[in-house]
Amino acid sequence: MCGIIAILGSHDVADRLVDGLRRLEYRGYDSAGVATVHDGRIDRRRAEGKLVNLARKLAGDPLPGLVGIAHTRWATHGAPTEDNAHPHAAGRVTLVHNGIIENFKPLRDELIADGRVFTSQTDTEVVAHLIDRELAAGHDPESAVRRVLPRLHGAFALAVLFQDHPDLLIGARLGSPLVLGHGEGEGEGEIYLGSDALALAPLTQKIAYLDEGDWVVIRRGGATVYDRDNRPVDRPVTLSGITGALIDKGNHRHFMQKEIYEQPVVVAQTLSSYLRPVEEQVALPDLGFDLSRIGRVAIVACGTASYVGAIGKYWIEQLARVPVEVDVASEFRYREPVLGPDMLGLVISQSGETADTLAALRHMKAEGVTVAGIINVPTSSMAREVDLLLPTHAGPEIGVASTKAFTCQLAVMAALAVNLARARGRLNPAEEAEIVRQLAEVPAAMNAALAHDAEIEAMAPTIAGARDVLYLGRGPDYPLALEGALKLKEISYIHAEGYAAGEMKHGPIALIDDQVPVVVIAPSGPLFDKTVSNMQEVRARGGKVVLISDADGLAQAGDGLLASIEMPRVHPLIAPLVYAVPVQLLAYHVAVAKGTDVDQPRNLAKSVTVE
Incomplete structure (x- = not known):
């Protein structure tokens, strides 16, 4: 999603602003821009497409100034054109905005009736006009912002410049993250705003996370934070621990x-x-509540994270015998789910800022549900609001298509399922010890799966020419089939669908012909024979099958295939973690063969902070 960085500095800021935007590229964007205050005016440079286009403009027409704002935009209202790129200006005000102003249309109509002229199609421009209109009415910048913020409905993070106030920067957040940075070392006395701590890492590690509804007035003497009721508040300064070095691809072609x-x-x-491992147990962080009282689990997530939840449903119900509901977050609140005090809510998010999931979390908490979160960013909004944080340790994930976050989420989900089963009296010590041994083998099994990368790369061109691809699996491998299809769609732009293998004969088999590759995920085990039977139905109708299985499975069913991918033999519990690797590699190599933008596929954003 869109990225913000702002600096009130002691020397020219434009180059540093662009460097901050580079660190936010992983969020996804389709235009970018910078604005600074200098000699009593605000100047902007904006460009469509990648940051190199903006950098080229700045090289030919530099922007001096000690205070500035910058933005990478992921288009919502209005096409990704230069006119719609941020920063947006109105009179003496220029600002950048992440999120969506849901009531922008009546606000825009009101402003047009008041004689205001708009130059973009965005919802953001109304905010600039509203603040400028307050200035024209005689209010100072601080009062103008304070009067406008309550009128904005939706989600936003804002950074605002004022033409007549070169030593002033105002930020605000509601439903979209914003962090405040305090300069150190050579930057002592400087103050920064950013969408996340990663953007500010080269500048400072001294970070304060603004709470929901906060807004901040930044001057040369320091920053004053106000809560949503306009009361001054202190937000603790912490050390982010994020290195200032740009994350690079190393020897790899892409971040993915x-x-x-x-x-x-x-x-x-x-x-x-x-x-x-010594005790042969699975442990969770200090719970603060009794897992044995949990009678139901509601898992809420979006995209890839929702497939983690779907796999978790199999694990929790099989191990703990607790019923589980899995919802995509964008639908959860609107179906008016039946919630109760015996329920554990579980949200899953890499960024911890996914707008739909965050809204679902707050809905559950408002209904008295205890909520846990499997989250990769421990300082995110979700991480701060859940009752129990279950952190993953994937590190920054730059590729838009989630890979390592997915498998780390699965690892935590397995730990939660085992802990819940033990608390409910469904696992004895010997059974838990066996699961611990199996989980401990996952990294080695993943390494063994990676050893087949070259084979997968060699077969990728046979898939790259397809118009449609189907993925099949049973049990926990069914959600993995959904994830495989999503990965292929995301980065190769090939239409793909995942199905429960047994459902093929109930409709999807009509799609099968000799032009449709079918990827079958079938580790040997209790569901193997049934999955192979469904695979044979596909082959009998001319379908070209790619079978992902272990040596035993390939020996039993490996004749007449388009291709096969051999995996190590693993316990069924850990198979989804291990088989995720070939599914990801297949999508990756197909996308490379097609020449698409693997790390930043079209129309997608890494962190979706709007509903």
């Missing part, structure tokens, strides 16, 4: 490839937080 290869390490790091 690098992050696929990081999985054995980061999954091991994540599991080490939950496994007690």
